[in-house]
Amino acid sequence: MDVVTEEKPRSLKMVSDKEDRVYRGVARAGGITVLVIMTAIGVFLGFRAAEALAQAGPEFFLTQAWEPDANNFGIAAVLVGTFIIALVAVTIALPLSLGTSLYISEYAPKNIKPTLIALVDLMAAIPSVVFGLWGFFSLQGNIIDIAKWISRTFGWIPIFAVDGFTDDPLSSDTVFTASSFVAGIVVALMITPIMTSIMREVFSQAPVGEREGALGLGATMWGMIRSVVLPFGKGGIIGGTMLGLGRALGETIAVYMIISPIFSIQTHILQAGASSISSLIALKYGEATTFGMSALMAAGLALFFVTLVINFGASAIVSRSRSGASS
Amino acid sequence: MSSAITTAVPSVELPDTPRRIRALRISDVLSLTGAVVASISMTSIIYTYLAPVGGVVGFFATAYVLFLAAYALLVSFDENMTTVRDRMVLVGVHSLAVTVFVTLIFVVVFALVRGADALPHLNFFTQDMALAGPLDPLTDGGIIHAITGTLIQITIALSITIPLGLTTAVFLNEIPGAFTRFVRTIVEAMTALPSIVAGLFIYATAILIFGLNKSGLAAALAISVMMLPIMIRAADVVLRLVPSTLKEASLGLGANNWNTMWRVTLPTARSGLVTAVILATARGIGETSPVLLTSGFTAAFNADPLHGPMVSLPLAIFQFVKSPEPTMIARGFGTAAVLMIIVVSLFIVARIIGGQTVAKKVNARAKREQWVKDIREIGNAIASPFTRFNRTIRRIIYTIRSRFRSKGNKR
Numbered sequence: 001m002d003v004v005t006e007e008k009p010r011s012l013k014m015v016s017d018k019e020d021r022v023y024r025g026v027a028r029a030g031g032i033t034v035l036v037i038m039t040a041i042g043v044f045l046g047f048r049a050a051e052a053l054a055q056a057g058p059e060f061f062l063t064q065a066w067e068p069d070a071n072n073f074g075i076a077a078v079l080v081g082t083f084i085i086a087l088v089a090v091t092i093a094l095p096l097s098l099g100t101s102l103y104i105s106e107y108a109p110k111n112i113k114p115t116l117i118a119l120v121d122l123m124a125a126i127p128s129v130v131f132g133l134w135g136f137f138s139l140q141g142n143i144i145d146i147a148k149w150i151s152r153t154f155g156w157i158p159i160f161a162v163d164g165f166t167d168d169p170l171s172s173d174t175v176f177t178a179s180s181f182v183a184g185i186v187v188a189l190m191i192t193p194i195m196t197s198i199m200r201e202v203f204s205q206a207p208v209g210e211r212e213g214a215l216g217l218g219a220t221m222w223g224m225i226r227s228v229v230l231p232f233g234k235g236g237i238i239g240g241t242m243l244g245l246g247r248a249l250g251e252t253i254a255v256y257m258i259i260s261p262i263f264s265i266q267t268h269i270l271q272a273g274a275s276s277i278s279s280l281i282a283l284k285y286g287e288a289t290t291f292g293m294s295a296l297m298a299a300g301l302a303l304f305f306v307t308l309v310i311n312f313g314a315s316a317i318v319s320r321s322r323s324g325a326s327s
Numbered sequence: 328m329s330s331a332i333t334t335a336v337p338s339v340e341l342p343d344t345p346r347r348i349r350a351l352r353i354s355d356v357l358s359l360t361g362a363v364v365a366s367i368s369m370t371s372i373i374y375t376y377l378a379p380v381g382g383v384v385g386f387f388a389t390a391y392v393l394f395l396a397a398y399a400l401l402v403s404f405d406e407n408m409t410t411v412r413d414r415m416v417l418v419g420v421h422s423l424a425v426t427v428f429v430t431l432i433f434v435v436v437f438a439l440v441r442g443a444d445a446l447p448h449l450n451f452f453t454q455d456m457a458l459a460g461p462l463d464p465l466t467d468g469g470i471i472h473a474i475t476g477t478l479i480q481i482t483i484a485l486s487i488t489i490p491l492g493l494t495t496a497v498f499l500n501e502i503p504g505a506f507t508r509f510v511r512t513i514v515e516a517m518t519a520l521p522s523i524v525a526g527l528f529i530y531a532t533a534i535l536i537f538g539l540n541k542s543g544l545a546a547a548l549a550i551s552v553m554m555l556p557i558m559i560r561a562a563d564v565v566l567r568l569v570p571s572t573l574k575e576a577s578l579g580l581g582a583n584n585w586n587t588m589w590r591v592t593l594p595t596a597r598s599g600l601v602t603a604v605i606l607a608t609a610r611g612i613g614e615t616s617p618v619l620l621t622s623g624f625t626a627a628f629n630a631d632p633l634h635g636p637m638v639s640l641p642l643a644i645f646q647f648v649k650s651p652e653p654t655m656i657a658r659g660f661g662t663a664a665v666l667m668i669i670v671v672s673l674f675i676v677a678r679i680i681g682g683q684t685v686a687k688k689v690n691a692r693a694k695r696e697q698w699v700k701d702i703r704e705i706g707n708a709i710a711s712p713f714t715r716f717n718r719t720i721r722r723i724i725y726t727i728r729s730r731f732r733s734k735g736n737k738r
Contacts, residue, residue: 016584023585027502030494031510034555038513041520041528041552048531099423107420116428122674123431125606127613128522129641130663133648134434137441137656145385189434192427220413243519250521252616253645278523278616285530285620293535300527304520311516 042304049298052291060298064264066280068288068295075299080265081180081275082303085255086248088184088269093192093244098237100192101199106225117200124193132257135186140177140258143185147176147270162271178260180274186254191244198243198318202236203229239318246310250303252278277303358401366394391422435671438663445661456626461652470662472628473643476543477612477669479632480622480639483547484611488554489604496562497588511563517556525552526617534621543632546622546639550611558607565599566592602681609673613666615641640666 016024053060056073063074104116154160162175206229214224230237255276261283262273277299288296370390398418402411444465445451451469459468499511529549533539569592577587593600623636624646631637638646640662647659 019586020584023588024502027494027498030491031498031502031507033491034495034559035510035513037552037555038517040532041524044528044531044536045524048535096423096427099420100427103420103424107417108424118678119428119431121606122671125609125613125670125674126431126435127615127641127666127670129613129615129644130438130667131434133441133644133660133663134437136648138437142384146388149385189430193431196427220409222413222416223409225416246519250519250523252521252523253619253641257645257648278521281523281527282616282619293530297527297531300524304524307519307521307524308516311519312512315512315515 042301045297045301045304048294049301050294052294052298055291056295056298066263066284066295068292073295075277075302077263077265078275078277078280078299079302079306080267081262082249082277082306084180084267084269085183085187085251085259085274085276086245088180089187089191089248090241090245092185092188093195093248094241096188097192097195097199097240097244100196101203102225102229104196104200105203106221106229117197120193120196120200124197126190128190128251128253129257131186131190132254135182135254135258139185140182143182144173144176147179147181148173151176151270159267159269161268163268175272176270178258178272178274180259180266180269183255183258183274183276184269186258187248187251190251190254191247194247195240195244198240199233199236202233202240202318206232235317235320239314239316242310242314242317246307246314249310250278250307251276252282255279256282354405358398358404361401362394362398365397366390369393369397395419435667438660438667441657441660442662442664444657446664451658451661455628457628459626461650461655463654465654465657468658470640470643470658470665472626473638473640473662474665475628475630476622476637477639479630479637480543480547480550480618481608481612483544483632484550484554485604485608487548487551488558488607488611492555492558492607493562493600495559496566499559499563500566500592501584501588514556514559514563518560520553520556522553522614523616523620525549526620528552529617530620540634541621541623541636542634543622543629543637546618546637547632549617549621550614553614553617554607554611557610558603561603561606562600565596565603568599569595598680602677605673605677605680609670609677612673613641613670615645618642619645640669 052068052073055071056063060074061079062076063072064077066073066078100120104113104120108116150160151162155162210228210232211224214228219227255274256279259274259276259279260272261275261279263275266273266275281296281300284292284296367390370386370393373389374386395415395418399411399415402414406414448465448469450466452474453471454467454469455472456468456470457472495510495514499507499514526549529545529552533545533548534541539545573591573595574587577591578584582590618639619642622639622642624642625636625638629635629637644659644662644666647655647662650656
């Protein structure tokens with residue numbers, strides 16, 4: 001006779017003692033505190049911004065000028081400017097970081113790989129103001145020739161057109177400085193490390209068996225990368241790029257040091273004059289009246305929501321593309 | 328002795344990594360060199376006679392495009408299209424990586440080189456800018472006020488973020504549930520919080536609502552808001568790497584959750600946690616925009632975080648380079664060099680501490696013991712002729728002496 005005993009895990013009940021209850025309480029309190037701080041950012045900015053938003057109404061999103069004390073202000077120009085700089089930055093940073101992460105994960109000799117990874121992490125910690133110094137004192141002067149060439153060759157595409165540029169060699173170069181293009185290059189370098197490290201992490205998780213399989217079937221290195229590594233890392237590429245975009249939107253000091261602010265929608269990326277929300281705040285906070293400050297808070301709130309949405313999307317995509325417990 | 332060492336070293340199992348396949352043929356080298364030579368010569372000709380673009384950057388850009396074309400042509404002579412495409416990607420990936428690393432290193436070196444004018448003056452580190460005007464030479468004035476300000480602000484920020492950040496990281500790891508997932512999502516989204524928004528937040532709360540003046544404390548709070556998500560995320564990742572078998576062993580032996588955390592998880596993750604803290608510090612030190620809104624600006628020394636404006640290193644750089652005077656710009660670059668040196672050394676310290684794993688420590692100890700043993704053996708080898716010589720001399724003396732003694736005895 002055989003008794004069929006169904007094997008079930010014993011149901012476990014945990015009895016936590018006093019020490020544990022205190023410990024859990026403290027840990028939970030820590031988590032709640034952080035959550036409260038992070039929520040408070042949105043709440044207090046909204047609270048401060050309410051006055052200006054009520055005054056401006058929906059015009060806030062349509063007005064280009066920034067004269068809060070004359071009751072004529074809005075973020076149309078700065079919001080578009082922010083996105084233009086960020087898009088220039090991402091357009092440049094995407095191939096750079098894709099190449100660098102592929103190099104580190106696929107091509108680099110094994111013994112220098114840890115050094116390169118550490119170097120990328122170090123680059124992510126370089127202060128923004130140091131990038132600003134480089135952009136203003138070194139890059140700006142050297143990039144003019146490239147900007148001129150692009151404008152001369154592709155000037156028929158509206159975004160590359162530059163008003164007031166003639167081929168006269170004696171004409172001033174200043175029309176090409178302090179543009180969205182220069183600011184975008186600097187921001188691109190600032191977001192390249194974070195994008196590179198996310199893409200590299202995802203690429204390095206591409207299954208070894210499939211890589212070897214591709215190589216064993218006679219694929220070249222590029223064939224293997226195209227058929228195994230890139231499809232596997234698609235989520236990482238998209239998510240990393242969005243994270244980079246989020247960073248680029250919020251960048252302040254480097255952009256502020258380079259651009260010459262302008263309060264109208266400026267879509268000519270090579271031409272002097274650009275704008276972004278964060279540099280608007282850095283520029284105007286000193287002279288702002290109480291109402292002006294409220295208007296700046298409203299601009300900050302808009303920036304906060306835009307970056308929040310992009311970051312949420314990015315982290316959702318990145319974590320879905322990684323296997324198991326995501327980090 | 329030696330057996331003890333071999334047992335102490337754990338046999339590290341190699342992870343499953345793909346084999347690197349590499350072969351270099353003479354034709355590869357030749358086509359590469361040929362393409363380089365061809366592109367440089369063609370670019371020189373174009374630049375001398377046709378010149379579509381000017382400048383150094385233009386030269387390299389043209390040379391690079393021509394190099395790609397020449398290389399593709401050369402490879403296509405003796406390979407099929409698939410290989411040509413592979414080579415193109417190889418060259419492309421390498422050059423993108425080189426561009427990134429060279430440019431980023433150049434950014435750092437640029438700040439250090441331009442800062443070299445200000446750094447040799449000792450007064451740069453001992454004086455503030457209260458009495459030095461923009462026209463004064465570099466032998467007057469310095470950045471002691473900014474160095475002090477940075478140290479005070481980062482100390483306050485760390486004393487807030489370390490306890491709060493680590494507690495939250497522990498919370499995220501140890502108390503699972505829907506609420507934890509929510510907190511984690513929020514923290515992750517906040518890692519990319521625009522730094523100027525952190526400054527605005529502290530301005531809106533601490534300064535406008537609680538009536539705090541623009542001061543070092545307000546700046547430290549703004550930096551804390553910036554650093555908190557970075558630290559939580561880094562510590563969270565580190566704590567997750569602690570093997571669950573260790574925790575289960577501790578719980579199985581009867582320890583409660585608190586003791587498991589305090590005596591097992593945290594000590595295991597110690598080096599990683601220190602790294603998380605240092606990395607967050609490096610980020611916090613370099614932040615300009617939150618400080619810009621909250622700390623105010625002063626050229627004078629101020630060690631009181633509660634009263635009066637207090638300037639920090641990045642803010643000082645920002646103010647220095649706003650001036651058109653070359654000496655002020657030199658001071659700005661000098662300050663940037665100091666900031667870069669601090670950030671890089673923090674980073675190196677973090678790497679050294681973070682690189683310490685148990686296996687590595689054991690390996691290092693075994694190496695050290697082996698080294699001591701080797702030294703002793705070498706010492707013995709060097710000393711042995713002397714010892715032998717000594718012993719011989721002593722024996723001779725002894726024999727002579729005993730002979731004399733026996734003679735004396737006979738007498």
